[in-house]
Amino acid sequence: MTRTEAPSADSDDSQQVSFADLGFDSRVLQALTEVGYETPSPIQAATIPPLLEGRDVVGLAQTGTGKTAAFAIPILSGIDTTARKPQALILAPTRELALQVSEAFGKYSAHLPGVKVLPIYGGQSYGVQLSGLRRGANVIVGTPGRVIDHLDKGTLDLSELQFLVLDEADEMLTMGFAEDVERILADTADSKQVALFSATMPKAIGRLAQKYLNDPVEIKVKAKTATAQNISQRYLQVSHRNKLDALTRVLEVEQFDAMIVFVRTKSATEELAERLRSRGLSAIAINGDMVQAQRERTINSFKDGTIDILVATDVAARGLDVDRISHVVNYDIPHDTESYVHRIGRTGRAGRSGNALLFVSPRERHLLRAIEKATRQPLDEIGLPSVEDVNAQRVARFAESITENLASDHLATFRQLVENYAAEHDVAMADVAAALALETRDGGFLMDPDPPEGQRRDRGDRDRGDRGGRDRDRDRGPRGGRGGDFATYRIAVGKRNRVTPGAIVGAIANEGGLSRGDFGHISIRNDYSLVELPADLGRETMSALRGTRIGGVPIGLRRDDGPPQHRSSARGGQGGGYGGGRSGGKHGHGGGDRRGGRKVAGRGR
Incomplete structure (x- = not known):
């Protein structure tokens, strides 16, 4: 050679x-x-x-x-x-x-x-x-x-x-x-x-x-891997299943002007943008399926502040140059360091300072180490913003909105209406004000406290899964606390087809647009295999996966509805866990006010 x-x-x-x-x-x-x-x-x-x-x-x-x-x-x-x-x-x-x-x-x-x-x-x-x-x-x-x-x-x-x-x-x-x-x-x-x-x-x-x-x-x-010195680079360890809630908390406590959130697939851009919008954030997807006119309209809205968050793939973000981008979030960690450098280079333009945040699951720490080695720059770990942090920001924004409205020219009209109502119904003015605030915030203003530490699973805390710990999890099969997040699915290939866990993950991930964090335990039997996947697989994904082939054999994916003792036996045999943490938990959801050109969260669950 x-x-x-x-x-x-x-x-x-x-x-x-x-x-x-x-x-x-x-x-x-x-x-x-x-x-x-x-x-x-x-x-x-x-x-x-x-x-x-x-x-x-x-x-x-x-x-x-x-x-x-x-x-x-x-x-x-x-x-x-x-x-x-x-x-x-x-x-x-x-x-x-x-x-x-x-x-x-x-x-x-x-x-x-x-x-x-x-x-x-x-x-x-x-x-x-x-x-x-x-x-x-x-x-x-x-x-x-x-x-x-x-x-x-x-x-x-x-x-x-x-x-x-x-x-x-x-x-x-x-x-x-x-x-x-x-x-x-x-x-x-x-x-x-x-x-x-x-x-x-x-x-x-x-x-x-x-x-x-x-x-x-x-x-x-030899790739160019230098990163700009004016970009603050941080990472947050969080399981795949908890990334959306983690991102929501970060958006509540971080002050940002405009942001790009990078994901791996076109379908993920649409899904994440929709879920962010449902939490009160002005987000929109940008991907390769957009016609040029639609792409231009989206970028112009992003430039003028009508939209504050773009959810994008690497390909869709090429050529995007917007000075107001203050934050880049790697929601899905890139598999190569060059992509990481290109992504975070979207912020810190025109002499401004920039912020880059990387989400890392416990099983992706090797990719984090590769990025740090290639860029010769360590990333600072941050913890998941606490309930107290989020609630403090909500209270501060609520007080800010009161201060702004006190200067309104229409204040006298509404003051008279409130005074008339209070006198007619013999209600304290403070109670009337609280009722009006309740109407605009839909009741759930402050987040509920996090569950006790012993009941919490990977909520962005420091790595509890060193290599040895993760291997032990893999050996003993599915971990507790997944609730309804994961379900067991049956596929029609097994040991007789010489199938391996890697082949199963590769085929299903590719055909269904899933990531490695979407896989739990895999148990390979003689004539079939059991695979833990998200319980909420959509109809389109299920349809695509039923026709998926491994080694030329259709896998015929379907939910495994056998008795509990049958399903629990998936812990034996050949296989291993492929996902991050699976637990749920209550996290803050955005909603509410529009301040300074963007919607800010104001509703918790």
């Missing part, structure tokens, strides 16, 4: 070559120019030449360094638009990334008439994908599970495949797709050219490259 270290993202060396110097198709170059690309990034400058020469490549670089263009440019430069069978296959770990890569291919091939790019991924109707395959597609971008499904059905013919890309290979293996990836590599022609891109180089990736790549060129790019 030939090893090359490309210059880092902030190195002047990366500016010494232009796209025109790389010698690829002029029509692709024209499209890149129109998109706004000026000079290649380090990974592009180092990777494109060997790929154009037909060499296999292992590219080690973080997300956000331009890997998609690094493999898309050589593929499009050699594509034969007259062929009907797929010539290139790009495997991606998630449907979000598959769509992102497909969109990029569409832009880069704008001046290549006849190029057809087809994304195939779980959660989308087979009919749409089958129609696209019948019409013929030059480039297939897909998730491993769905690609395997089409191969098993005989609807995807890779007999003329010339180029295979493994994008985010380490993430695919982490999600349990190792077996699917190896099968695709083994079942396609040995003469194909392979490019493997990964943020890290674990032993499994090394073995994969050694077994299936032919004398590859290894290219490593």
